[in-house]
Amino acid sequence: MVLLDGKKTANDIKDEITVSVNEMIARGEKVPHLAAVLVGSDGASLTYVGSKVRACERVGFNSTLVELPETTTEEDLLKTIQGLNKNNDIDGFIVQLPLPKHIDEQKVLNAVNPNKDVDGFHPENFGRMALEMESFIPATPYGILQLLERYQVETKGKHTVVIGRSHIVGRPMSILMSQKGPAGNSTVTLTHSYTKNLSEITKQADIIIVALGIPEFLKAGMVKDGVVIVDVGISRVPDNTKPRGYAIKGDVAFDEVSKKSSFITPVPGGVGPMTIAMLLKNTLIARKRNT
Ligand code: GUN
Numbered sequence: 017m018v019l020l021d022g023k024k025t026a027n028d029i030k031d032e033i034t035v036s037v038n039e040m041i042a043r044g045e046k047v048p049h050l051a052a053v054l055v056g057s058d059g060a061s062l063t064y065v066g067s068k069v070r071a072c073e074r075v076g077f078n079s080t081l082v083e084l085p086e087t088t089t090e091e092d093l094l095k096t097i098q099g100l101n102k103n104n105d106i107d108g109f110i111v112q113l114p115l116p117k118h119i120d121e122q123k124v125l126n127a128v129n130p131n132k133d134v135d136g137f138h139p140e141n142f143g144r145m146a147l148e149m150e151s152f153i154p155a156t157p158y159g160i161l162q163l164l165e166r167y168q169v170e171t172k173g174k175h176t177v178v179i180g181r182s183h184i185v186g187r188p189m190s191i192l193m194s195q196k197g198p199a200g201n202s203t204v205t206l207t208h209s210y211t212k213n214l215s216e217i218t219k220q221a222d223i224i225i226v227a228l229g230i231p232e233f234l235k236a237g238m239v240k241d242g243v244v245i246v247d248v249g250i251s252r253v254p255d256n257t258k259p260r261g262y263a264i265k266g267d268v269a270f271d272e273v274s275k276k277s278s279f280i281t282p283v284p285g286g287v288g289p290m291t292i293a294m295l296l297k298n299t300l301i302a303r304k305r306n307t
Contacts, residue, residue: 017274020163020246020281026289029162030075033296037076040303048303049078050134050295051100051109055093055119056086060252061112068110071292077299080106090119094127101129108134108302110295113184131306134298137183146191152298157188159290160225160246161199169223169244169279172201177221179234179267181208185227185248193225214238231265236272245273245280248287 037047050072054065065081072079082096093115100109109132115121130140136152144151153161164171176193180186190206193199202223207214218224218238226234227248239245249267266283274280281287 017277018167018279020167020169020279020286022159022163022281022286022288022290025163025166026159026293028166029290029293029297030071033075033293033300036300041076045307046105046303047076047078048107048299049080049105050299051080051082051106053082053084053093053096053100053109053111055084055088055112056116058114061114065112067292068295071296072299075296077296078105086116088116088119090123093119093124097124097127101127101132106132107306108132108299110135132302134295134302136188136298142183142188145188148195148197152301153192153294154184154188155294155298156185156227156248156287156291157192158294158297159287160189160248161192162294163246163281163287163290164199164223164244167279169199171199171223174202174222175205175220176202176223176225177205177207177218178225178227179207179214179218180227180229180248181206182227186225189225189227193223226267228267230267232267232269234268234273236269236276239273239276241276242278243273243276245277246287247281247283250283250288 040047052065052068054061069079069081100106111124125137128138130138133141133152136154141151145153178186178190190204193202194204205217207217215238219240221243223244225246229249229251231251231253245268247266247268251265252262253265255263264284
């Protein structure tokens with residue numbers, strides 16, 4: 017079994033980005049600037065956004081965190097987005113999801129200038145991605161492709177089963193894995209809550225990408241020997257033995273499934289760090305594109 021080490025791979029990518037930033041500085045160019053909008057004070061979102069800001073510092077980017085109260089109206093959030101769209105100093109920005117219930121998430125994402133949409137969530141970028149045109153690829157799927165590519169995991173002609181059809185991970189992943197090109201050319205089955213006999217399908221999979229948010233959902237009895245496992249889950253499970261009172265669990269029962277796997281991502285230290293690295297990569301691309 018080979019561990020798909022997202023922490024190490026993300027650090028390699030961050031080092032590559034740092035080299036590009038240093039070259040930009042040497043040429044007297046402006047360094048990339050990422051902004052993140054956080055509405056409310058959800059614990060997990062605060063952690064993720066904090067990691068994104070720290071990652072910017074690590075590679076030499078400028079970063080701005082826009083923190084808005086939970087009670088922010090949709091109108092005020094849309095105004096903030098218009099401000100970021102117009103601000104020439106900001107190369108790319110993200111709106112951390114989920115948003116409070118009184119705000120229409122899709123309306124907000126539609127308001128982001130597609131050229132600054134480094135999360136790749138705007139319909140224009142999503143459509144361009146599906147058509148294999150140049151676009152911003154959502155950071156988590158992009159990170160998974162990079163992991164598979166850099167570990168030379170064969171995807172061509174393989175059967176990939178994606179579990180979960182979220183707009184952020186499952187749906188784009190299913191599109192990308194079937195595309196022509198590196199980490200593509202796979203035969204993809206996209207499964208979800210209405211899928212019948214899921215185990216029968218997952219047992220036929222060469223590669224399984226799980227993005228459900230249900231801790232330790234995928235068990236050893238659901239996979240065949242030699243399977244490649246990508247675990248996107250990251251749930252906080254109460255655990256009094258941990259200093260913070262919770263443990264981080266993926267969607268895969270790692271101890272038992274890893275014994276049958278050829279490659280597997282750990283949680284934490286798998287897909288999570290890759291997501292952040294690819295967000296930085298998209299911001300670098302935005303900077304170069306907007307020059
Ligand atoms: N919430 C969970 N994942 C993501 C992500 O990739 N981007 C944003 N903006 N919010 C998220």
